[in-house]
Amino acid sequence: MDEAFTKALQELAPYARTLGITADEATPDRVVLRGAWTEERCTMAGVLHGGFLMTLADMAVASLAFLNLPKGASTTTIESKTNFVAAVRGGEVTATATPVHVGRRTIVAQADVHDRAGKLASRTLQTQAVLEG
Secondary structure (H helix, E strand, O other): OOHHHHHHHHHHOHHHHHHOOEEEEEEOOEEEEEEEOOHHHEOHHHOEOHHHHHHHHHHHHHHHHHHOOOOOOEEEEEEEEEEEOOOOOOOEEEEEEEEEEEOOOEEEEEEEEEOOOOOEEEEEEEEEEEEOO
């Protein structure tokens, strides 16, 4: 676990702390965040809620965008599309975000969420705005 980035993420986005999201890796080329299945995060039949998968992916992409920002800029999500591929019924999930486009006004990244066995659970393509000063 990347303790320094986990602490920074949870301070900047307290919702990450509420959901127990931690960082494994955080570079401008790749961000890996982790979250756990819990009964409270499920829908019917013990399936991890899609909103949790989307939140994990969103935080991974936002973190990647943050690491690619010019000095003094901030970011916010302006568009996000998630495809759900498989149900998650236990264990941890990992979101890996990688850049598709890093520009002056927008950053586009993809985040794949995998279950503990490495099976793809969801794929998110997201656009982040680059907000100057």
